[in-house]
C-alpha cells in the first residue's frame with residue numbers, strides 16, 4: 001500500500017466542501033482498500049464469576065440484586081442429593097436428585113465440582129454452564145470458601161473469583177444474629193470459621209466489602225468488576 005502521507009493519487013475533497021459519502025469514497029480510493037463495517041473488537045467472552053465469602057456476609061443478597069439489575073447473567077442451580085425442604089422448589093433452589101442419580105453424574109464426569117456436605121452431595125452441573133455460555137450469558141457461581149478453593153484449582157485463571165467480606169467481624173456476627181436462621185451451635189460454628197476463611201483471601205482476584213446498609217454499592221462494584229473484565233485485552237477463556 002502507498003504511504004498515506006504522500007499526496008493522494010485520488011484528490012480528497014475537504015469535508016466542509018463535500019458530503020461525507022464522497023470524502024469516504026475518496027479516502028478508500030486513495031488507500032486502495034475499503035473500510036470494513038465489522039466490529040474492530042469481537043464480543044467479549046462470557047465470564048464465569050465465582051462469588052464466595054464467609055457465611056452471612058451477604059452472598060445471596062448481593063447475587064439476588066445483581067440478577068435484578070444485570071441481564072444475560074445465569075445463576076447456576078446446584079444439584080443435591082439431600083431431600084427437598086418445605087417451600088423449596090426443584091430447579092430454583094436446587095436440582096434435587098437421589099444419591100444414585102448424583103453418583104451417576106459423578107461417574108459420567110458431568111459435574112464441575114462436587115462435595116459431600118454433612119452426608120449429602122452437592123455439585124455444579126457442567127451442562128448448565130455450557131448451555132448458558134453458548135447463549136452468551138455470564139455465569140455466576142455461589143460457593144463456600146472450600147468450594148472456591150476447589151474451583152480455583154480446576155478453573156485457575158479462566159474464571160473471576162470475588163471474595164465478599166463485611167466491614168468488620170463485629171458487623172458480620174451481628175448480621176448473622178439478626179438473620180435468626182441459625183441454631184446457637186451453627187452460629188458459633190459459622191462465626192468461628194469466618195476468621196479462618198479470611199486466610200483464603202489471597203486466592204481471589206477481587207474483594208468486595210459489603211458494608212452495613214450499603215448493598216447497592218456492593219452490587220455496583222460487582223458490576224464494575226464484570227464490566228472491567230469484559231474490557232480486558234487478554235480475555236479469560238473457559239473450557240469445561
Ligand SMILES: Nc1ncnc2c1ncn2[C@@H]1O[C@H](COP(=O)(O)OP(=O)(O)OP(=O)(O)O)[C@@H](O)[C@H]1O
Pocket residue numbers: 053054055056057058059060061062175176178179210211212213214215
Ligand atoms: N449490606 C448489607 N447490609 C445489611 N444487611 C445485609 C447486607 N447484605 C446482606 N444483609 C443481610 O445479612 C443477612 C445475611 O445475608 P445472606 O443470607 O445474603 O448471606 P450469605 O452470605 O448468603 O449467607 P450464607 O452463606 O449463610 O447462606 C441477611 O439477613 C441479609 O438480609
